[in-house]
Amino acid sequence: MKDLSYINMELQKLxxxxxxxxxxxxxxxxxxxxxxxxxxxxxxxxxxxxxxxxLKYDESRGTKFSSFAGTCIMNEIRMFFRKSNKYAFDxxxxxxxxxxxxxxxxxNRDTSYEEIIEDTRYNTERDVIINEAAVEVLNIIFNxxxxxxxxxxxxxxxxxxHECSAKIFNISRSYxxxxxxxxxxxxxRIMLCGExxxxxxxxxxxxxxxxxxxxxxxxxxxxxxxKEIQIKIExxxxxxxxxxxxxxxxxxxxxxxxxxxxxxxxxxxxxxP
Numbered sequence: 001m002k003d004l005s006y007i008n009m010e011l012q013k014l015x016x017x018x019x020x021x022x023x024x025x026x027x028x029x030x031x032x033x034x035x036x037x038x039x040x041x042x043x044x045x046x047x048x049x050x051x052x053x054x055l056k057y058d059e060s061r062g063t064k065f066s067s068f069a070g071t072c073i074m075n076e077i078r079m080f081f082r083k084s085n086k087y088a089f090d091x092x093x094x095x096x097x098x099x100x101x102x103x104x105x106x107x108n109r110d111t112s113y114e115e116i117i118e119d120t121r122y123n124t125e126r127d128v129i130i131n132e133a134a135v136e137v138l139n140i141i142f143n144x145x146x147x148x149x150x151x152x153x154x155x156x157x158x159x160x161x162h163e164c165s166a167k168i169f170n171i172s173r174s175y176x177x178x179x180x181x182x183x184x185x186x187x188x189r190i191m192l193c194g195e196x197x198x199x200x201x202x203x204x205x206x207x208x209x210x211x212x213x214x215x216x217x218x219x220x221x222x223x224x225x226x227k228e229i230q231i232k233i234e235x236x237x238x239x240x241x242x243x244x245x246x247x248x249x250x251x252x253x254x255x256x257x258x259x260x261x262x263x264x265x266x267x268x269x270x271x272x273p
Contacts, residue, residue, distance in 0.1 A: 011054045018069055022046035025073050042077060049076030081192055135205050140190050141183075142201035142212070147270035149183050151263065156180055158260040168273055210254040212262075217248060219269060228268050241265070 026042050053072035057065055141153050152165045162173040162180075169176075190197065202213045216222040226245060233241055241261055242253035254262040267273075 014057075014065065015050055015054050018050060018066065019047065021066060021069055022050055022073055025070065025077075042080075045077050045080045046073045049073035052076065135203055135210075136191060137187060138203040138210065139199065139201070140187050140197070142203060143199050144186065144190060144197050145183060147272045149179055150270065151267055151272050152176060152179050153183055154259075154263045154266065158263050160260065160263075168267075170273075208255060212252040212254060214250050215248055216245065216250055219250075220271065225269055225271065229265060232264070232268065 022043055023046075026039065026046055049072040050069055053065070053069035056072070057068055059065075138157075141150060141157075145153065148169055151168070155165050162176040165171075165176045166173045189195070200214055200218045204211045204213075216226075219225055229243065232238070233243075238261060241258070242251075243265065244251045252262065252265065
């Protein structure tokens with residue numbers, strides 16, 4: 001336990017009451033084999049984040065301490081990893097991007113760490129982290145992978161089975177799995193090390209809706225691609241799909257429950273099989 005003697009009794013109490021938050025974040029975020037020493041090292045860094053949160057917390061801003069502290073703990077651990085590059089920061093697509101929006105597993109952006117700890121529904125393989133991480137993952141996927149690997153990852157996000165990608169690209173399911181695992185390692189490395197990359201596609205998020213924006217100038221044979229998209233929308237009656245071309249600036253509105261349709265559209269945009 002960190003020495004808290006330099007902190008007043010009220011703040012000490014606040015820290016001790018919330019130390020379970022540190023262990024929750026370490027256990028549920030870093031799904032890698034760790035011995036006791038490695039776990040204690042990461043938890044110790046997380047405790048430093050908790051202490052900083054207690055010292056900086058301003059109740060007048062209307063933010064719950066648990067929410068503020070959770071962000072501080074994650075930032076402290078991220079900063080440590082980026083400096084040392086000691087551990088793999090394990091963020092799977094299932095945990096960060098795709099969450100089921102149904103009656104048994106609905107999560108919104110206002111969910112506090114307090115509620116996560118109290119609600120056992122979040123103790124699943126598909127834990128959902130902050131929206132910023134989901135957007136970061138999608139930006140990396142759309143901009144750092146060639147069309148085949150990008151589509152395979154997007155099908156994974158949409159919850160499609162490996163057979164779907166295997167059939168499209170005429171490869172085995174085991175090869176699809178290898179591509180996915182190799183690609184995820186690249187995503188993790190970019191997130192962990194804060195690597196810079198050129199953006200063609202710009203992803204943002206509002207509530208349960210993702211916005212994908214790009215310039216038609218960056219897409220080869222855009223006029224032909226645009227006609228194919230219009231034909232597909234009309235043939236399959238995809239009238240709920242929002243895709244707009246405004247003077248060469250393209251916007252695609254992607255709802256989570258429509259993500260499989262978005263993948264099909266991007267197969268046309270990226271001109272994959």
